């Protein structure tokens with residue numbers, strides 16, 4: 001399944017791009033509206049993009065009354081990304097989404113830098129959300145933790161149905177002339193090609209540590225990248241930063257993936273997944 005990464009596509013301004021995906025993931029929604037961080041919020045680097053949007057969003061009330069009804073008309077399954085500052089806030093939003101049939105799944109953005117202990121934080125948030133909704137719950141994790149597999153296992157034990165890997169990594173870009181931070185809040189989240197090896201390692205490790213399905217993301221630009229994420233253990237793959245430069249990426253990436261699969265003799269992506277992981281299993285036991 002091909003998705004967008006949260007925050008990287010506005011489906012209401014680019015509905016045709018969203019319709020090219022198997023599911024649309026919203027930008028993270030928080031209990032209250034948020035204006036986001038001080039501009040400048042986006043900076044280019046040689047190896048990717050830095051952003052410090054700061055979870056700007058209309059808040060759950062307006063999301064439910066305005067955005068969700070419009071998103072539902074797209075005809076694409078909607079995954080709502082949920083954020084907050086306490087486990088109770090996540091649970092509150094999840095319970096409000098629970099009655100909405102048009103919400104196919106919830107992605108818990110537990111990669112928030114405000115969460116002090118990632119393992120404890122992820123466990124509490126997922127456990128609270130689990131009590132608040134029957135929707136499938138995907139825990140979106142950051143790779144910037146001492147032991148990601150420990151966080152993944154904690155999310156699994158707390159009732160997550162899947163993992164979304166990975167969120168951006170903290171980075172700093174300096175203005176060439178002034179040598180001052182290019183972004184308003186100084187540091188931001190690095191996304192794009194530089195993230196791919198980190199994301200692949202995260203998917204690879206979590207796939208072995210849990211039996212949860214994984215949405216892999218981080219620097220995906222081509223069909224070949226998608227195949228690599230599948231080989232590392234991802235069931236689904238999300239396009240993020242690439243969508244800013246190439247809104248046709250969903251169509252292009254699907255065509256490239258089909259060509260890669262047929263050149264390698266796979267019937268389809270499930271065949272590639274099965275083959276990659278049968279091999280991993282046999283080498284693990286020898």
Ligand SMILES: Cc1cc2nc3c(=O)[nH]c(=O)nc-3n(C[C@H](O)[C@H](O)[C@H](O)COP(=O)(O)O)c2cc1C
Pocket residue numbers: 005006007008027028049051053055081109140166167168190191192193195217218219220238239240241242
């Ligand atoms: C401009 C921008 C906004 C983002 N907003 C969110 C967000 O609201 N919630 C979230 O979980 N991730 C957010 N992300 C992170 C992406 O969903 C994704 O995890 C990350 O960018 C890695 O994928 P990529 O390298 O393909 O972009 C954002 C990324 C960018 C570039």
